[in-house]
Amino acid sequence: MEMPSPNTAILSRKVELVARLKTVLPADAVIEDEAETRAYECDALAAYRCPPLVAVLPATTQEVSDVLRICHDMGVPVVPRGAGTSLAGGALPTADSVILGVARMNDVIEVDYSNRFIRVQTGRTNLSVTGAVEEEDFFYAPDPSSQLACAIGGNIAMNSGGAHCLKYGVTTNNLMGVTLVKMDGTIVEIGGAHLDSGGLDLLGLICGSEGQLGVVTEATLRILRKPEGARPVMVAYDSNEVAGQCVSDIIKAGVLPVAIEFMDRPVIRATEAHAGAGYPDVEALLIIEVEGSEEEISEQLALIREIAERHNPVEFREAQDADQAARIWLGRKSAFGAMGQINDYMCLDGTIPVSQLPYVLRRIGEMSEEYGLGVGNVFHAGDGNMHPLILYNANKPGDLEKCEAFGADILRLCVEVGGCLTGEHGVGIEKRDLMVDQFDPVDLESQMAVKDVFDPSWLLNPAKVFPLVSSEARRMAAQ
Amino acid sequence: MQTHFTENQLKDPGTQRANEILRACVHCGFCTATCPTYQVLGDELDSPRGRIYLIKDMLENNRVPDDKVVKHVDRCLSCLACMSTCPSGVHYMHLVDHARAYIDKNYQRPLSDRALRWMLARILPYPMRFRVALLLAKIGKPFGRYIPDARLRAMLEMAPKNIPPVSRNDDPQTFTPQQPKKKRVALMTGCAQKALNTDINDATIRLLTRFGCEVVVADGAGCCGALTHHMGKETESHVTAAKNIRAWAREMDGDGLDAIVINTSGCGTTVKDYGHMFRNDPLAEDANRVSALAKDISEVLIDLDIPEGDETGMTVAYHAACSLQHGQQIKTHPKTLLKRAGFKVVEPADSHLCCGSAGTYNLLQPEISAQLKERKVKTLMAKQPDVIAAGNIGCMMQIGSATGVPVVHTVELLDWVTGGPKPPALMAG
Amino acid sequence: MIRPETESELAQAIAAAESPLNIRGGGTRGLARAGNVLTAAGLSGVALYEPGALTLVAGAGTPVAEIDALLAAEGQRLAFEPMDHRGLLRTSGEPTLGGVVAANISGPRRVQTGACRDFLLGVRFVDGLGQIIKNGGRVMKNVTGYDLVKLMAGSFGTLGVLTEVSFKVLPVPEARAVVLIEGLDVAAAVAAMSDALGSPFDVTGAAHTTAGLDGHPVTMIRLEGFEKSVTYRAGRLRDLLAIYGDIAIETDPDRSLAGWSWVRDVEPFHDQDGDVWRISCKPSDAPSLSARLEADGLLFDWGGGLIWALLPEGTDARARIGAFAGHATLVRASEATKSDLGVFQPQSPEIALLEQGLRNRFDPRGILNPGLMG
Numbered sequence A: 001m002e003m004p005s006p007n008t009a010i011l012s013r014k015v016e017l018v019a020r021l022k023t024v025l026p027a028d029a030v031i032e033d034e035a036e037t038r039a040y041e042c043d044a045l046a047a048y049r050c051p052p053l054v055a056v057l058p059a060t061t062q063e064v065s066d067v068l069r070i071c072h073d074m075g076v077p078v079v080p081r082g083a084g085t086s087l088a089g090g091a092l093p094t095a096d097s098v099i100l101g102v103a104r105m106n107d108v109i110e111v112d113y114s115n116r117f118i119r120v121q122t123g124r125t126n127l128s129v130t131g132a133v134e135e136e137d138f139f140y141a142p143d144p145s146s147q148l149a150c151a152i153g154g155n156i157a158m159n160s161g162g163a164h165c166l167k168y169g170v171t172t173n174n175l176m177g178v179t180l181v182k183m184d185g186t187i188v189e190i191g192g193a194h195l196d197s198g199g200l201d202l203l204g205l206i207c208g209s210e211g212q213l214g215v216v217t218e219a220t221l222r223i224l225r226k227p228e229g230a231r232p233v234m235v236a237y238d239s240n241e242v243a244g245q246c247v248s249d250i251i252k253a254g255v256l257p258v259a260i261e262f263m264d265r266p267v268i269r270a271t272e273a274h275a276g277a278g279y280p281d282v283e284a285l286l287i288i289e290v291e292g293s294e295e296e297i298s299e300q301l302a303l304i305r306e307i308a309e310r311h312n313p314v315e316f317r318e319a320q321d322a323d324q325a326a327r328i329w330l331g332r333k334s335a336f337g338a339m340g341q342i343n344d345y346m347c348l349d350g351t352i353p354v355s356q357l358p359y360v361l362r363r364i365g366e367m368s369e370e371y372g373l374g375v376g377n378v379f380h381a382g383d384g385n386m387h388p389l390i391l392y393n394a395n396k397p398g399d400l401e402k403c404e405a406f407g408a409d410i411l412r413l414c415v416e417v418g419g420c421l422t423g424e425h426g427v428g429i430e431k432r433d434l435m436v437d438q439f440d441p442v443d444l445e446s447q448m449a450v451k452d453v454f455d456p457s458w459l460l461n462p463a464k465v466f467p468l469v470s471s472e473a474r475r476m477a478a479q
Numbered sequence B: 001m002q003t004h005f006t007e008n009q010l011k012d013p014g015t016q017r018a019n020e021i022l023r024a025c026v027h028c029g030f031c032t033a034t035c036p037t038y039q040v041l042g043d044e045l046d047s048p049r050g051r052i053y054l055i056k057d058m059l060e061n062n063r064v065p066d067d068k069v070v071k072h073v074d075r076c077l078s079c080l081a082c083m084s085t086c087p088s089g090v091h092y093m094h095l096v097d098h099a100r101a102y103i104d105k106n107y108q109r110p111l112s113d114r115a116l117r118w119m120l121a122r123i124l125p126y127p128m129r130f131r132v133a134l135l136l137a138k139i140g141k142p143f144g145r146y147i148p149d150a151r152l153r154a155m156l157e158m159a160p161k162n163i164p165p166v167s168r169n170d171d172p173q174t175f176t177p178q179q180p181k182k183k184r185v186a187l188m189t190g191c192a193q194k195a196l197n198t199d200i201n202d203a204t205i206r207l208l209t210r211f212g213c214e215v216v217v218a219d220g221a222g223c224c225g226a227l228t229h230h231m232g233k234e235t236e237s238h239v240t241a242a243k244n245i246r247a248w249a250r251e252m253d254g255d256g257l258d259a260i261v262i263n264t265s266g267c268g269t270t271v272k273d274y275g276h277m278f279r280n281d282p283l284a285e286d287a288n289r290v291s292a293l294a295k296d297i298s299e300v301l302i303d304l305d306i307p308e309g310d311e312t313g314m315t316v317a318y319h320a321a322c323s324l325q326h327g328q329q330i331k332t333h334p335k336t337l338l339k340r341a342g343f344k345v346v347e348p349a350d351s352h353l354c355c356g357s358a359g360t361y362n363l364l365q366p367e368i369s370a371q372l373k374e375r376k377v378k379t380l381m382a383k384q385p386d387v388i389a390a391g392n393i394g395c396m397m398q399i400g401s402a403t404g405v406p407v408v409h410t411v412e413l414l415d416w417v418t419g420g421p422k423p424p425a426l427m428a429g
Numbered sequence C: 001m002i003r004p005e006t007e008s009e010l011a012q013a014i015a016a017a018e019s020p021l022n023i024r025g026g027g028t029r030g031l032a033r034a035g036n037v038l039t040a041a042g043l044s045g046v047a048l049y050e051p052g053a054l055t056l057v058a059g060a061g062t063p064v065a066e067i068d069a070l071l072a073a074e075g076q077r078l079a080f081e082p083m084d085h086r087g088l089l090r091t092s093g094e095p096t097l098g099g100v101v102a103a104n105i106s107g108p109r110r111v112q113t114g115a116c117r118d119f120l121l122g123v124r125f126v127d128g129l130g131q132i133i134k135n136g137g138r139v140m141k142n143v144t145g146y147d148l149v150k151l152m153a154g155s156f157g158t159l160g161v162l163t164e165v166s167f168k169v170l171p172v173p174e175a176r177a178v179v180l181i182e183g184l185d186v187a188a189a190v191a192a193m194s195d196a197l198g199s200p201f202d203v204t205g206a207a208h209t210t211a212g213l214d215g216h217p218v219t220m221i222r223l224e225g226f227e228k229s230v231t232y233r234a235g236r237l238r239d240l241l242a243i244y245g246d247i248a249i250e251t252d253p254d255r256s257l258a259g260w261s262w263v264r265d266v267e268p269f270h271d272q273d274g275d276v277w278r279i280s281c282k283p284s285d286a287p288s289l290s291a292r293l294e295a296d297g298l299l300f301d302w303g304g305g306l307i308w309a310l311l312p313e314g315t316d317a318r319a320r321i322g323a324f325a326g327h328a329t330l331v332r333a334s335e336a337t338k339s340d341l342g343v344f345q346p347q348s349p350e351i352a353l354l355e356q357g358l359r360n361r362f363d364p365r366g367i368l369n370p371g372l373m374g
Helices: A014-021 A034-040 A061-074 A126-136 A152-158 A202-206 A240-252 A267-276 A294-309 A322-342 A352-371 A399-416 A432-438 A441-454 A470-476 B011-024 B029-035 B036-043 B048-061 B069-073 B079-087 B094-107 B113-121 B125-146 B151-158 B192-196 B199-210 B226-230 B234-253 B265-272 B283-291 B297-301 B324-327 B333-339 B366-380 B393-400 B410-418 C007-016 C062-071 C096-100 C148-154 C187-196 C228-244 C253-264 C285-292 C319-321 C335-341 C349-362
Strands: A054-055 A077-083 A097-101 A106-112 A117-121 A177-180 A187-192 A217-220 A228-239 A259-264 A284-292 A315-318 A344-347 A375-380 A386-391 B173-175 B183-187 B213-217 B259-262 B294-296 B313-319 B345-347 B387-390 B405-408 C019-022 C035-041 C048-049 C056-061 C120-126 C132-136 C160-169 C175-182 C203-209 C218-226 C246-252 C273-281 C295-300 C304-310 C324-333
Touching: A014 A054, A014 A061, A034 A054, A034 A097, A034 B048, A061 A077, A061 A097, A061 A126, A061 A187, A061 A217, A077 A152, A106 A126, A117 A126, A126 A152, A152 A217, A152 A399, A177 A202, A187 C349, A202 C349, A217 B297, A228 A240, A228 A294, A228 A322, A240 A259, A240 A284, A240 A294, A240 A352, A259 A267, A259 A322, A259 B173, A267 A322, A267 A375, A267 C246, A284 A294, A284 A322, A294 A315, A294 C007, A294 C228, A322 A344, A322 A375, A322 A386, A344 A399, A352 A375, A352 A399, A375 A399, A386 A399, A399 A432, A432 A441, A432 A470, A441 A470, A441 C132, A441 C187, A441 C349, A470 B324, A470 C160, B011 B094, B011 B297, B029 B079, B036 B366, B048 B069, B048 B094, B069 B094, B079 B094, B079 B324, B094 B226, B113 B125, B113 B151, B113 B226, B125 B151, B151 B366, B173 B199, B173 B393, B192 B199, B199 B213, B199 B283, B199 B297, B199 B405, B199 B410, B226 B234, B226 B265, B234 B283, B259 B265, B259 B297, B265 B283, B265 B294, B265 B324, B283 B294, B294 C056, B297 B410, B313 B366, B333 B345, B333 B410, B366 B393, B387 B393, B387 B410, B405 B410, C007 C035, C007 C120, C007 C132, C007 C160, C048 C062, C048 C285, C056 C062, C056 C096, C062 C096, C096 C160, C120 C148, C132 C148, C175 C187, C175 C228, C175 C253, C187 C203, C187 C228, C187 C295, C203 C253, C218 C228, C218 C253, C218 C319, C246 C253, C273 C285, C273 C319, C285 C295, C285 C304, C285 C319, C319 C324, C324 C335
Parallel strands: A054 A097, A077 A097, B183 B213, B183 B259, B259 B294, B313 B345, B313 B387, B387 B405, C019 C035
Antiparallel strands: A106 A117, A117 A217, A177 A187, A177 A217, A228 A284, A228 A315, A259 A284, A259 A375, A344 A386, A375 A386, B173 B213, C048 C056, C056 C160, C120 C132, C120 C160, C175 C218, C175 C246, C203 C218, C203 C295, C273 C304, C273 C324, C295 C304
């Protein structure tokens, strides 16, 4: 994975940088020893690693502002980091950069149930935002699979989704306000407890900007009342096509499930071996969850059953109680861990139009043969977001490269059929070079122009999102 | 993750095992969510993922450990919450234990550190010596503020007000059951626990015999080795563990045993790991037999058909010790037993987070331990309990030092409602 | 008036423009300005509609009415129910899809389901230099690159002219009901609406008028879904809100629809003279803010988070409210008043700087609705 060469001038000024950072941060918030910066050399995309020059752990918005001002002054690139759970390499440093971690900023600032919002510091984990409001029966809707550990700051940077975003939307649909610190240290308050912008939709622009427009230190998030109940059903089919058709029919019938998850045979087999959730051995498995009161759930499930049975499922399984419901979800939730027990894997994230599912799965199967690498698919069927899991052996020379090439082909296929490169994980470094498959130069230029406005110095996470060749002129100018 | 060990390195079974564990880790970061030190410090380096990464680098490169790596590994509580959370089945416990042994062999600690650790290893596992130390600490407590070392100060702070007299129940002997004999079990009487508190073993013996267990305190058994093992002093821990293995094997081969009962969950985790610890030792087979029979007291009690009790009207806040919920994956038995006995059982928020006791952690890492203690006690008190119950002496001491609510062992409450005496802690005004 | 028929014609027209352009869709939203009019109304037509995938792609000039009819035939709709401004502004013309997006027009259901920009999946637009740019696509989950889709929504043509838009559509529910409470003052109404919106019964609209059809205050709470579900939830809400007074439940489909069109299009002010302001605020601030307004008419939507105020011509509503968390937009007034007071709420200096920067990049020559937003 190509990364820009570090700026040797900055490397030679490390001592000065550390001294200046220590004037605005307590000593234990500045990590400069090579034995320690190593731990910050990657996020959850561990295949690509580079220790930063320094890592800092500010505890307040003011400290973040002070750090950025110093780095701006010295021309040092800054890479923001939440919990480091990114699968796209969003927090990968260069050797001349400062990692700015927000993990120490995890307070709840305000909870307002009558106005239905919560304000938090962005180092707080996604699940603990719900944790802060669940006693009153409220929750924060976007639920990425990593929600136990991932930080809200990262969620905002990547516009994270999750299984339940079919009904409740993704982060950008649940974000009401932010405190953004620009690279020059300016603190900007955007949005708040009221709906919609009074001018341009800067919130919408910031959400999904992968830490390149500013560091978000606080966020106002929409909270919702928990529904009275929820229940999943499991539907097993012997054909991907049929499963896809079933999904389409359910949506057309006007049922709005809160989640529709799809797993193919390789993943089903892996989870059975690892978690033993009791799934049948079939080509395609759907997990569909609906919400409401008991009667509402029953009514929706009856309709879903009727539709599902029109297509002759191998099995239609309803959960009769909370334990059974947990069992239905168990396999899906252990899917990634299960695949990981077989071998190393690379988890991709592309979106396709739902109607293209059977075709894409067939093509992926063909490519799997060509590349000689196994692949399983987990799919948010309701919105077309795919997670192919390519199995490889990290300790086998050449396997990683083969895996990357296979992954790139799959993503190009997604674009080819009318979808996009990434539905949830973000571009980071992983899909940077594929951006030219989805966008024309003028499209990329328009996005880079936005960064020009927020960060004219191109110091914030400069080596991400845009192909290095596209951003080169701007990054060179920064030096 | 990708690892870089040479074939030569992998010939060492410890390194081999470490490599297996490291390959299982996918660096996803889920473990950071439930790590107490990550909650407190917000630093990747003080999270399981970060520690795994540092240990990997140290072992792959045969590095002489530097003080930074040692600092972060020392800060690990070994609470094992990460193991409960890890979706990939990484055996963090074996990795960090191996790392500690590696550090002990290869790192020259500062003199004061070495002296302190030496002292702890020479005193805590030996009840007589520990009692003397407790007495000295009790006397020295008022002078604590003149001591510059935070850890020594912490030790003085931890000294309990009352040091119980030696209980003869802890001597090797057999206790006859009050009902027709259903089982024969060995009771591990431990080391530090019986110097600090003799009520727990007394209550355990009463409870077991009341419901049909013949209880034997095996001759030659003593400290399980956990304390020294977690300091990385493998040789010492193996010596004490071996004594236990032999003592219990003798009983197994003699009149037979249905279980080896352990009422300190910190020790239970280690005894259950004897099979792994001794896998390359001549005692391997007996160690496996011992591990297979090792049971936490709650695991034994749950099968003893203890009759349901009347409602006591008392609210018990159940504190789930890390070694019990994460180390041994026992999460419901104690609560079930307490509920059946007639108590209202409540749990604190964030119950997965360690109280900060963690063996000798509260002595060696007083600042972090204090922060965790404060969080734990706050969440427990929020439930307004009449009594706090736990399955581990370390937790009881830690929590007890920061609250006026009585803190007892789960067995003391169960013993009480089935015919035993009221626990002394509940009688104090 | 320049009325291109294709995207490339539109691009050429902009590239060739030598003076400010007044970008227009159907011209119904009252944003006419000086300059040559450039309308996208000629870029009309549905490029793709997949009901099973809830996806619609259409030219920006496509009439909203045409889209509504097409979707209705498949039992689907634009869930964010955009307002028809013609009644309030006494304009004529055919509202276009692009105009809805450019102004981020979102109706009562916005409080539950999201705004126009939350349903927008992709855009094609021409920037101020005549370059054709695309962003987003036709799929719901898309985080590939920056989200210029959101930026274009609500940019009122100042950053580019939309040529094609992609939407997520939703099914039309089987049934609806409206829970009605009469006679509440603003504070009680906001409290009741908060209770309703904070309940698990999936309320899809919460509005309050100080003067309903019979002149009395009415608080309206909408429920939609399968029939049995709606009946159940209406019953539960009735119980929940009983402390506020007598509850009536309207189940007639036509009357329910009409009631919410009435709110959506701000019908109370259609036949009344005066300026109309649109204020977005924190719902619990609505009572104090509306009191300060001393308005001739008030209509609350979004559970109190949206206030429509009728005020004497030329009134500076922002001066009356003072500093507050939110924004006040001048929707209906004379050109002189609009020029005087500004249509949009002045932003903080930091935000103004960013917005100006964006305008400079997307419209360096300053020809797209210049001065409209800043």
